[in-house]
Amino acid sequence: MSCLRKRLAVGVAVTALAVGVFSTGSKVRLVGFDLGPTEVQAQNLGQRNVFGYVVDADAKPVGGATVFLKYLKTKSIRSFTTQADGRFRFTQVNMAEDYELWAEKETRKSAVKTVSQWDARKEFECDLKLK
Numbered sequence: 176m177s178c179l180r181k182r183l184a185v186g187v188a189v190t191a192l193a194v195g196v197f198s199t200g201s202k203v204r205l206v207g208f209d210l211g212p213t214e215v216q217a218q219n220l221g222q223r224n225v226f227g228y229v230v231d232a233d234a235k236p237v238g239g240a241t242v243f244l245k246y247l248k249t250k251s252i253r254s255f256t257t258q259a260d261g262r263f264r265f266t267q268v269n270m271a272e273d274y275e276l277w278a279e280k281e282t283r284k285s286a287v288k289t290v291s292q293w294d295a296r297k298e299f300e301c302d303l304k305l306k
Contacts, residue, residue, distance in 0.1 A: 220271070225290055226264040227301040229257050229278040236261025237305060240280035244290075247273045270297070278303040 229240040238259040245252045255263045257278075268274065274290040285303035 221297070222267045223270050223290075223297045223299055224264065224266050225268050225274070225276065225299045225301065226262070227303065228261040229263060229280070229285070229303045229305065230261055231283075231305050234304075237278075237280055240278045240305065242276070242278045242303065244268070245275040247275060268299070270295075276301060276303070278305060280305060 225244060229237045229242060231237050236257075236259075238257055238261055240257045240261070242255045242257060242263040242265075243252050244254070244265050253265060255265060257263050263278075268290065271292050273292050275287050276290055277287045278285040283305040285305050288301050288303070290299055290301075
């Protein structure tokens with residue numbers, strides 16, 4: 176083996192040891208670098224509650240409005256009819272998924288709000304204003 180080839184082989188071996196790359200037969204593996212879950216993954220484990228009030232243009236509570244929570248991955252929709260005080264609540268909303276939230280009553284509809292997987296709050300409070 177020439178001197179240049181020996182230096183190259185030694186350089187590759189040292190680099191492999193420095194980063195923890197080892198060859199076992201036909202497989203190459205990286206060892207010693209288990210960093211665990213990323214911060215975003217760690218935040219988004221579990222369930223959250225999504226709640227709030229449906230109000231009209233004058234900020235008065237609207238009872239009997241229907242609030243929709245749409246799971247964007249499957250397009251499935253959960254609904255809740257507000258109480259007399261305009262209150263709504265969805266429990267067991269997966270924190271690792273994205274949702275859309277809006278309210279309707281008769282011909283009026285609120286703006287669509289996003290419940291994002293990037294939001295780490297376990298209690299997501301949002302008021303919906305009917306137009």
